[in-house]
Amino acid sequence: MKTYLIPMLMTAAISISACETGYGESASNKAEAKKEANMEIAQSPADLNDLEIAHVAYTADNIDIRYANIALKRSSNPDIHAFAQTMIRDHKAVNELALALLDKLGASVQDNFLSQTLNKNAEPIIAKLESLSGKEFDIYYASNELAYHKAVNDLVENSFIPNIENTEVKELFEVGLGIFKGHQEHAQMMVNKLGK
Numbered sequence: 001m002k003t004y005l006i007p008m009l010m011t012a013a014i015s016i017s018a019c020e021t022g023y024g025e026s027a028s029n030k031a032e033a034k035k036e037a038n039m040e041i042a043q044s045p046a047d048l049n050d051l052e053i054a055h056v057a058y059t060a061d062n063i064d065i066r067y068a069n070i071a072l073k074r075s076s077n078p079d080i081h082a083f084a085q086t087m088i089r090d091h092k093a094v095n096e097l098a099l100a101l102l103d104k105l106g107a108s109v110q111d112n113f114l115s116q117t118l119n120k121n122a123e124p125i126i127a128k129l130e131s132l133s134g135k136e137f138d139i140y141y142a143s144n145e146l147a148y149h150k151a152v153n154d155l156v157e158n159s160f161i162p163n164i165e166n167t168e169v170k171e172l173f174e175v176g177l178g179i180f181k182g183h184q185e186h187a188q189m190m191v192n193k194l195g196k
């Protein structure tokens with residue numbers, strides 16, 4: 001099962017709102033430098049700036065929350081419900097921390113190709129989740145959660161954290177990664193229990 005990744009809870013093409021902290025300036029300079037070097041628009045996760053990375057994470061969190069809300073609606077399995085509640089609680093909490101930090105830094109997240117890809121990839125998964133029920137739903141949901149957390153955790157650990165410039169943003173991602181690795185393990189247990 002190798003389809004994961006996501007839709008659109010936010011359409012924020014919000015750009016940097018302030019430069020007092022120097023944060024926005026750094027992101028702008030990066031974009032400017034690329035333009036000057038006549039480089040193409042970033043198409044690799046490693047090329048994203050901190051504010052774009054934050055947008056990807058925010059988008060990924062919201063996609064998992066969407067999947068969880070469908071699970072609460074369509075599944076009657078108590079394990080699935082408990083997992084989905086955990087996803088909603090944790091991803092919401094991390095997003096709130098991220099927004100508070102960006103607010104403190106005087107910056108806003110920036111939409112980008114990867115967020116758009118995540119949202120696009122989530123659409124068929126949402127359609128499929130909406131079409132299934134019973135054990136079939138539970139197996140698909142658990143398998144997708146496992147694949148999704150594996151993919152996003154890998155992205156965060158290997159592409160994002162090494163490239164984040166701001167120390168506070170980096171720390172937040174490290175905390176988030178710890179939580180989301182826990183989700184991955186939890187998803188693995190669910191998959192095992194469902195006999196898939």
Ligand SMILES: [Fe+2]
Pocket residue numbers: 064087091149180183
């Ligand atoms: Fe999660």
